[in-house]
Amino acid sequence: MNSSGIHAEQKMDRHIRLSSEPQSARFANSIAPHLAAGDCLLLSGEVGAGKSFFARHVIRARLAQLGRVEDIPSPTFTLVQTYELESCDIWHADLYRLTGPDEVYELGLEAAFETDICLVEWPDRLAELTPSTAITLAFDTLEGDARAVRICWNDPRWDGILLPIVKEYPIHE
Template sequence: MAYTLFEFPLADEAATGALATQIAGRLKPGDTLLLEGEIGAGKSAFARALIRARLGRIEDVPSPTFTLVQTYEDAAGDIWHCDLYRLSHPDEALELGLDEAFETAICLVEWPDRLGDVAPKTALTLAFVAQHDQHHVTVSGPAFWADRLRGLDA
């Protein structure tokens, strides 16, 4: 069962990056983050900042809109950044190898609605909303995430 754990205002891209950096250090292989929100809501900015924080360096992190998946080698295990916007059926996600990645990598999934029932039940969901010049994110997931994310601030 998923619970709303936190809600944060995101004043700008720097605030989005700061939140991503805080979450990055709390992730381990087998964790999946489902990044929901319309185009321009902050999903890719969050993913880019999280990947750079995990890698500890400035890395070119293009949106995987056309490639569907970009992978990055992290000391703790691979990071998969996925953009499933162009998929039309959950089976296509399985063809990409996501089922195995969900168990062995840190996965950041944009447009997770394309996963259907394939989405991991243990995933953390970040729902980004952009209204006028205000952005915010609602973080929800299974109860165990509350302890792992304790102390976050944005």
């Protein structure tokens, strides 16, 4: 994994610009219904870049499909928050305070990668435990609420899903 949290072997690479929080929420909402057990989103970027905001909107969108509205707290201090869906759970993990992959084992995250939907902030802490089919979203703060997002994936299943979604947003160069 390089310094931006991107795996060198990820074949698809797109850069978009999200100009506002509502646009960022719409982007999260458009990805959310496509996530299934075993899917993992790796959310990288500096503090305040929009990782938690994005994760909250993904979770809210999935819970709304079930007619549920829940408070979505940050997992900064608990490290992991889980949300029950019909077919699996969503794990929202914030690994900022971890020092290495040994602590990931203690959280049970490795098993969740197989059976649940995982949204992982600070994925550089995973090291060799990073799922090979994960989608990486690297957030960068621009002016105001605008964000640049680099989206990378290598699982061809996502080509037909993500390519039409990212075409709806301006390219960020």
